[in-house]
Amino acid sequence: MFFQNKKYKPWKKKDFVLSILQVVIHAIILLGLFAVETVLDKGGNGFIAFITDEKTLYNVVYAVIVVFSICTITYLYYFYEYRDFLTRAKNIAVLFISIELSFLLCIIMGHFSGIFTRPCTLCALLVLLLINHRSAVFVNLMFNTLLVSMDLLCQVDFEIARVLGSFITGVVTGHLAVYLVNNVGSRIKVFGMGFIIAIAASLFAFVFSLEPGITILDILFVIAQAFTSGLSSIVVLMALLPIFEYIFNMLTNYRLSEITDHKSKLISRLIEEAPGTFQHSLVVSTLAETCATAIGENPILARACAYYHDMGKLKQPDHFTENQHGSNPHDDLAPELSTQIIRDHATNGYDIIKKHHLPLILADVAREHHGTLPIQYFYNKALKYTEGDLDIKDFSYAGPKPSTKVSAIIMLADGCEAAVRAQNDRSRDKVAKVVNAIVEDRLKLEQFSDCDITMREIDIIRNSLIDSLSGVYHERVQYDKMKDKRFNMFDNSKKS
Numbered sequence: 001m002f003f004q005n006k007k008y009k010p011w012k013k014k015d016f017v018l019s020i021l022q023v024v025i026h027a028i029i030l031l032g033l034f035a036v037e038t039v040l041d042k043g044g045n046g047f048i049a050f051i052t053d054e055k056t057l058y059n060v061v062y063a064v065i066v067v068f069s070i071c072t073i074t075y076l077y078y079f080y081e082y083r084d085f086l087t088r089a090k091n092i093a094v095l096f097i098s099i100e101l102s103f104l105l106c107i108i109m110g111h112f113s114g115i116f117t118r119p120c121t122l123c124a125l126l127v128l129l130l131i132n133h134r135s136a137v138f139v140n141l142m143f144n145t146l147l148v149s150m151d152l153l154c155q156v157d158f159e160i161a162r163v164l165g166s167f168i169t170g171v172v173t174g175h176l177a178v179y180l181v182n183n184v185g186s187r188i189k190v191f192g193m194g195f196i197i198a199i200a201a202s203l204f205a206f207v208f209s210l211e212p213g214i215t216i217l218d219i220l221f222v223i224a225q226a227f228t229s230g231l232s233s234i235v236v237l238m239a240l241l242p243i244f245e246y247i248f249n250m251l252t253n254y255r256l257s258e259i260t261d262h263k264s265k266l267i268s269r270l271i272e273e274a275p276g277t278f279q280h281s282l283v284v285s286t287l288a289e290t291c292a293t294a295i296g297e298n299p300i301l302a303r304a305c306a307y308y309h310d311m312g313k314l315k316q317p318d319h320f321t322e323n324q325h326g327s328n329p330h331d332d333l334a335p336e337l338s339t340q341i342i343r344d345h346a347t348n349g350y351d352i353i354k355k356h357h358l359p360l361i362l363a364d365v366a367r368e369h370h371g372t373l374p375i376q377y378f379y380n381k382a383l384k385y386t387e388g389d390l391d392i393k394d395f396s397y398a399g400p401k402p403s404t405k406v407s408a409i410i411m412l413a414d415g416c417e418a419a420v421r422a423q424n425d426r427s428r429d430k431v432a433k434v435v436n437a438i439v440e441d442r443l444k445l446e447q448f449s450d451c452d453i454t455m456r457e458i459d460i461i462r463n464s465l466i467d468s469l470s471g472v473y474h475e476r477v478q479y480d481k482m483k484d485k486r487f488n489m490f491d492n493s494k495k496s
């Protein structure tokens with residue numbers, strides 16, 4: 001799953017050349033699929049005659065123009081909408097392999113069992129679950145344009161009404177599938193949606209099959225074909241998704257649900273080795289899910305990121321308040337060393353998540369969830385032992401700052417949860433005061449300068465956190481307030 005960040009990274013000449021080259025290669029593969037269709041339809045000799053005959057040679061030229069135009073439009077769409085998407089070869093491969101596989105299946109099923117049996121919604125669904133829903137709507141239109149172009153250019157003896165009928169059915173049911181399946185959390189529910197898609201496809205097939213002299217039996221046959229097409233799209237989708245997830249380490253809602261299972265490797269380690277951190281992550285996951293829903297981000301992704309945000313604490317769990325029972329190892333450590341241990345949990349989390357081949361966004365959120373915030377408790381402690389000025393940077397997290405909205409949500413939910421837990425008075429007014437202070441401090445310290453979250457969204461998150469946290473209670477030790485007058489934060493950085 002790809003998430004947009006409109007603050008694009010600067011592009012180098014190499015990015016242009018590599019991304020264009022890949023799209024050209026995929027355009028050639030698609031033209032090869034046009035040839036497969038012609039060979040299936042007319043045989044090997046028929047194909048040679050088709051590309052050499054003056055009457056049909058124009059179709060070959062048109063096919064080249066159509067395929068390259070569609071690939072160019074697709075490239076431009078991503079360049080202007082999700083530019084960073086094009087900088088990773090994996091993304092371009094996932095996008096075009098989804099198109100090519102769907103196209104190949106449509107060719108095979110169209111040839112052997114009829115034009116209305118083609119799984120026209122498959123491509124849109126793959127792009128929906130592997131990239132995002134806006135891309136899926138766009139790619140659905142491009143895919144069906146490719147398909148209708150192939151019908152018109154390679155199979156000149158096709159009935160035009162049926163070809164157009166298939167095009168309209170493909171576009172409409174593809175769009176419908178995107179909206180029905182978007183944010184459906186379980187694979188079994190997606191099958192349920194498959195029936196609705198199949199019914200819609202059948203209705204369109206019925207309308208477009210009506211012609212003078214057609215028998216009831218013919219109509220029923222076409223309806224059955226279209227119904228099969230709707231269902232087969234879902235069946236093939238479910239078979240292909242795990243392959244994409246495995247080969248490309250892709251993130252789908254289903255994979256996210258699996259990796260947040262309490263029996264998954266890292267989560268069960270967290271439960272066993274750092275139970276306090278696990279409980280904290282559970283509360284943050286509930287908060288993050290609500291915040292993500294409120295601002296239109298993916299709640300399942302936010303939940304997964306919350307589960308993994310403190311995974312770095314697995315390295316020295318007893319050095320974090322929530323896992324301590326009486327003794328505190330920091331009592332015997334210099335504040336500089338304590339700072340180092342606390343600071344490292346962000347980068348350790350990044351390394352642990354990457355080592356377990358989990359999706360990169362989880363690792364990024366683990367590294368970014370404290371941004372460049374100061375670790376105030378140990379800064380305050382160090383101040384007690386020194387007469388000179390201390391540099392707050394030496395007692396701050398190394399960053400980077402949150403680069404996505406989900407990362408920003410985790411930073412706020414994490415900070416607010418820890419701060420509210422540390423309060424004795426958790427009335428709604430007090431919770432609101434604490435949350436407001438945390439949000440204001442993060443803003444003052446410019447923690448959201450690297451992501452495209454808006455002030456309106458931060459306000460929505462703030463209100464959502466106040467509502468959710470008003471009912472969350474856990475005892476926490478209260479630490480000294482910050483002594484540096486530049487910050488009025490609640491001291492939670494050691495604990496979260």
Ligand SMILES: [Fe+2]
Pocket residue numbers: 280309310414495496
């Ligand atoms: Fe945390």
Ligand SMILES: [Fe+2]
Pocket residue numbers: 309310345369370496
């Ligand atoms: Fe943390």
